[in-house]
Amino acid sequence: MAPVTPTELSDALRAALAAAVADGTLALPADALPDTVHVERPRQREHGDWATNVALQLAKKARTTPRALAEDLAARLVATPGVAKVDVAGPGFLNITLDAAAAGELARTIVEEGTAYGRGEAEAGTRINLEFVSANPTGPVHIGGVRWAAVGDSLARILQASGAEVTREYYFNDHGVQIDRFARSLLAKARGQAAPEDGYGGQYIEDIANAVIADAVAAGDTDPRELPDADAQEVFRARGVERMFGEIKQALHEFGVDFDVYFHEDALHESGAVDRAIARLREAGHVFEQDGATWLRTTEFGDDKDRVVIKSDGDAAYIAGDIAYYLDKRERGFDDVIIMLGADHHGYVGRMMAVCAAFGDTPGKNLQILIGQMVNLVKDGEPVRMSKRAGTIITLEDLVDVVGVDAGRYALVRSSSDTNIDLDLDLLARATNENPVFYVQYAHARTAAVDRNAAEHGVTRDAFDPALLTHETESALLGVLTEFPRVVAQAAELREPHRVARYLEQLAGAYHSWYAATRVTPLGDEEVTDLHRTRLWLNDATRQVLANGLGLLGVSAPERM
RNA sequence: GCGCCCGUAGCUCAGUGGAUAGAGCGUCUGCCUCCGGAGCAGAAGGUCGUAGGUUCGAAUCCUAUCGGGCGCACCA
Numbered sequence: 001m002a003p004v005t006p007t008e009l010s011d012a013l014r015a016a017l018a019a020a021v022a023d024g025t026l027a028l029p030a031d032a033l034p035d036t037v038h039v040e041r042p043r044q045r046e047h048g049d050w051a052t053n054v055a056l057q058l059a060k061k062a063r064t065t066p067r068a069l070a071e072d073l074a075a076r077l078v079a080t081p082g083v084a085k086v087d088v089a090g091p092g093f094l095n096i097t098l099d100a101a102a103a104g105e106l107a108r109t110i111v112e113e114g115t116a117y118g119r120g121e122a123e124a125g126t127r128i129n130l131e132f133v134s135a136n137p138t139g140p141v142h143i144g145g146v147r148w149a150a151v152g153d154s155l156a157r158i159l160q161a162s163g164a165e166v167t168r169e170y171y172f173n174d175h176g177v178q179i180d181r182f183a184r185s186l187l188a189k190a191r192g193q194a195a196p197e198d199g200y201g202g203q204y205i206e207d208i209a210n211a212v213i214a215d216a217v218a219a220g221d222t223d224p225r226e227l228p229d230a231d232a233q234e235v236f237r238a239r240g241v242e243r244m245f246g247e248i249k250q251a252l253h254e255f256g257v258d259f260d261v262y263f264h265e266d267a268l269h270e271s272g273a274v275d276r277a278i279a280r281l282r283e284a285g286h287v288f289e290q291d292g293a294t295w296l297r298t299t300e301f302g303d304d305k306d307r308v309v310i311k312s313d314g315d316a317a318y319i320a321g322d323i324a325y326y327l328d329k330r331e332r333g334f335d336d337v338i339i340m341l342g343a344d345h346h347g348y349v350g351r352m353m354a355v356c357a358a359f360g361d362t363p364g365k366n367l368q369i370l371i372g373q374m375v376n377l378v379k380d381g382e383p384v385r386m387s388k389r390a391g392t393i394i395t396l397e398d399l400v401d402v403v404g405v406d407a408g409r410y411a412l413v414r415s416s417s418d419t420n421i422d423l424d425l426d427l428l429a430r431a432t433n434e435n436p437v438f439y440v441q442y443a444h445a446r447t448a449a450v451d452r453n454a455a456e457h458g459v460t461r462d463a464f465d466p467a468l469l470t471h472e473t474e475s476a477l478l479g480v481l482t483e484f485p486r487v488v489a490q491a492a493e494l495r496e497p498h499r500v501a502r503y504l505e506q507l508a509g510a511y512h513s514w515y516a517a518t519r520v521t522p523l524g525d526e527e528v529t530d531l532h533r534t535r536l537w538l539n540d541a542t543r544q545v546l547a548n549g550l551g552l553l554g555v556s557a558p559e560r561m
Numbered sequence: 562g563c564g565c566c567c568g569u570a571g572c573u574c575a576g577u578g579g580a581u582a583g584a585g586c587g588u589c590u591g592c593c594u595c596c597g598g599a600g601c602a603g604a605a606g607g608u609c610g611u612a613g614g615u616u617c618g619a620a621u622c623c624u625a626u627c628g629g630g631c632g633c634a635c636c637a
Contacts, residue, residue: 513602
């Protein structure tokens with residue numbers, strides 16, 4: 001016997017509707033019959049295991065009342081195997097209750113599917129390029145970048161769980177004037193001079209400068225401080241960027257985030273990719289010359305103004321690199337190009353969508369830009385001001401030092417990216433139950449403890465009788481477990497990893513309640529029964545889903561805490 | 562001025578048209594003689610910024626308005 005899934009209920013409801021139309025009970029036009037009937041978990045337990053509002057939605061079209069339609073559907077649906085009863089409630093909701101055996105069967109399914117439980121095929125065959133972080137190698141990754149590291153990496157995992165082939169990509173900006181500023185700042189610091197007015201400050205500049213000197217000397221080169229200015233600056237640029245980038249990569253790695261591709265902006269300019277991309281847009285008739293510059297007519301595709309791609313001095317404008325980069329990703333075979341950006345770059349969306357359209361692609365599909373709001377750090381109730389130039393930045397390393405990888409990732413990924421979040425450093429630093437990550441991890445550790453204890457007391461998995469799982473906390477826990485695949489699918493579709501985190505908190509809550517109300521191992525000298533053995537399966541199933549979910553967030557699932 | 566995001570409990574935040582709006586933290590009351598108390602059971606705490614509109618039904622959709630964040634270069 002298979003567990004009754006919401007999909008099966010949806011199909012059964014649709015079949016009931018079709019039958020009602022076929023025998024003339026329901027006067028519904030054929031094209032008004034929905035493809036799928038939405039089935040959801042009701043908020044209140046007394047409203048059954050599943051509920052649907054389909055009668056409310058179709059009654060008017062069928063020229064009947066919601067309650068009459070609901071009554072008819074209820075009579076038909078109750079014959080479905082595994083359905084214990086169907087009630088009509090309120091204005092015409094259908095409340096469906098499953099019998100315990102049908103609901104409990106899910107525990108075996110989950111245990112058998114293991115790490116595959118929750119995975120889906122919705123994005124199967126889609127090649128996705130997901131670009132995130134892409135911080136300039138002019139300083140450590142600051143807290144905003146860390147948010148995208150946590151969210152982006154989780155999103156990649158979730159998209160993969162949905163069947164997509166995902167490449168994590170980091171755009172390594174080693175071309176522009178900011179790199180020059182960085183190099184001049186290093187040189188000035190190395191020579192004991194004041195930082196350039198538009199340069200970078202902070203301890204890390206001194207550290208990098210010293211490291212560059214040491215590297216050069218160790219390699220047998222001249223001390224770069226003694227070279228002519230231009231040569232010296234070039235040494236500090238090349239070695240400094242390499243150093244800085246190495247540190248960024250290492251910090252991200254320690255945060256559990258690794259990229260498949262590090263793409264250098266320089267490569268676009270050196271390979272002629274920029275010229276080719278512009279030539280292609282010119283052929284398509286979207287390029288024009290004005291005031292000595294070369295423009296792309298992005299207004300044709302909804303942008304609020306046209307954009308210069310080649311400046312009147314002959315240099316490529318910044319956007320030229322992005323145009324070429326987008327084309328490059330598409331030519332590498334990616335169906336969906338997803339870019340995660342901070343809110344300070346949202347002005348960028350309109351023009352890039354126009355670029356996408358100018359290439360003949362579909363904005364919102366071939367190019368998707370996810371905008372995430374900023375992170376504010378709070379300490380003692382006061383906002384912590386951050387400035388890269390002043391060197392007062394909270395870096396990825398700082399965050400990990402203070403709160404650890406799990407708590408850091410979890411705190412950043414449990415909120416919607418649409419929301420500005422305030423992180424209280426003092427609160428995070430206290431590794432107590434004040435952080436919900438521990439609530440979830442503790443639930444997992446508890447499943448492991450129950451497992452160990454069951455083994456000691458001779459509770460085996462020899463029997464599984466789901467009809468015995470009748471306690472109210474058991475049907476509640478099974479109800480949460482059954483939603484996991486839908487949560488993952490929705491998180492993937494909406495590109496919202498926080499849904500997985502919130503789900504895990506809900507699951508942990510249902511598990512803790514179950515744990516407090518029932519026993520897997522017998523009390524005292526009671527005998528081991530099939531109920532104990534069956535509950536051990538439920539414990540296994542919960543453990544599996546907690547582990548699978550935490551895995552999607554890049555957070556560890558400890559056996560002990 | 563124009564554009565994007567947000568406004569929900571004391572705090573941090575969930576809730577992409579459904580039934581009595583939720584969680585964690587904080588506060589209060591119970592619960593360690595047995596699977597881990599980083600837990601459980603319960604209580605208090607809300608005009609969902611405001612005003613209209615659409616709908617059988619709105620925190621959710623539309624319009625206006627107020628407040629906060631972030632943007633509006635031949636900078637990158």
